[in-house]
Amino acid sequence: MFLHVPGGSSVCIHAVATAPQFQRRGIALSLLKEYLTRLERDGTVERVLLICHEDLVSLYEKAGFELVGRSSVVHGAREWFEMRRILRSSTQASVPSIPQNVLAAALSVRPNAHPRATLLPSVAGVNELVIEADGDRINKYPIVCVQDGCGGLILQAKTARLRQAPSVQLEPPMHPPPAKLPPLPPLGESASWWLVSPSPMIFDNIAFSRPLPTPQPNALEPRIKLLACAICDLGPIGWSLEGGSEFWVYCGRVGYQM
Ligand SMILES: [Zn+2]
Structure with a gap:
């Protein structure tokens, strides 16, 4: 801006x-x-x-x-x-694993292809990706898209906080994620997330799906939006609530520019 x-x-x-x-x-x-x-x-x-x-x-x-x-x-x-x-x-394009009609919005896009972007091998490795700052654990490395030929910069170093929080169902039932993206732990189990807050402007590039339909159409709770790479549409890599100020990126679905 x-x-x-x-x-x-x-x-x-x-x-x-x-x-x-x-x-x-x-x-x-x-x-x-x-x-x-x-x-x-x-x-x-x-x-x-x-x-x-x-x-x-x-x-x-x-x-x-x-x-x-x-x-x-x-x-x-x-x-x-x-x-x-x-x-x-x-x-024109669509986000994989997200219904065709739910495209997507994006903020500032700065393509930054990087061949050494690697997917997090296991959740156990997440401690190597953080540094301590102000009593919190934040991302030591830039966080990038893992799509071959994309490598788009999603978050600069030191912009997201590591959190252990319950797993979330990012794909519709019976709908596997794109081959590049590992499944999340089963619902209810703990998962490692990058918490970005309070504004989506913190991202270097991110796309949002339209809000997903809730089981009860008139439910009062806010609806979920899925996050994807705004450059190549690889996703979902995380989620946020409609109108919310917290953006959750699953540690295992993004790469790290070490
Ligand atoms: Zn990408």
């Missing part, structure tokens, strides 16, 4: 302003829609990102943006919210 990257795949909108005498006529919404149409037609930009105050969330939703969650940005007294819009021209 801070640097201009020539030829980058993300556009960040910093301000949409209408002169006071022309407000409340739908001009901002029309401007936004026209701008998004032009970006889509151009075809080189994959996503549009912004932060706004709560009272403007509905305006951006009308323009097709989705609410990502609270932003970690502190500027002034009021809280900021992250929003994003994935452009149609970028949603």
Whole structure:
């Protein structure tokens, strides 16, 4: 969000302003829609990102943006919210093991292929991947995608905390993960996770599925979103709750750039 990257795949909108005498006529919404149409037609930009105050969330939703969650940005007294819009021209591919229609959103993408990315051989090895900092155990190495030819940087070193937490069912029943990804421990057993919090902007690249349907359609609990590599779509590698501020990446489904 801070640097201009020539030829980058993300556009960040910093301000949409209408002169006071022309407000409340739908001009901002029309401007936004026209701008998004032009970006889509151009075809080189994959996503549009912004932060706004709560009272403007509905305006951006009308323009097709989705609410990502609270932003970690502190500027002034009021809280900021992250929003994003994935452009149609970028949603051709699908995430393996996730239903075809559940693509995916991505934040800043910085491809960083690295041939030495290795999958964690066993959960026992996880202690070699952490360093102590502020009484916590954090990732010593950059965390990368394990797809052959991708190796995309998912998390910089020292951005995620190691946690032992119950295993989660990331694949639909009877649906094995992609060959590159090992299965998780059975439900209820402990698993090793990288906890990323409080914002998805901490990731260098990550894609989210749409929220998965809950067993009871009207259930009040938040729905699960699956995480995948935003560059090659390899996933699921983890999960988060819709609107949540915690992002859980399974230690065994990512590589480490040692
Ligand atoms: Zn990848």
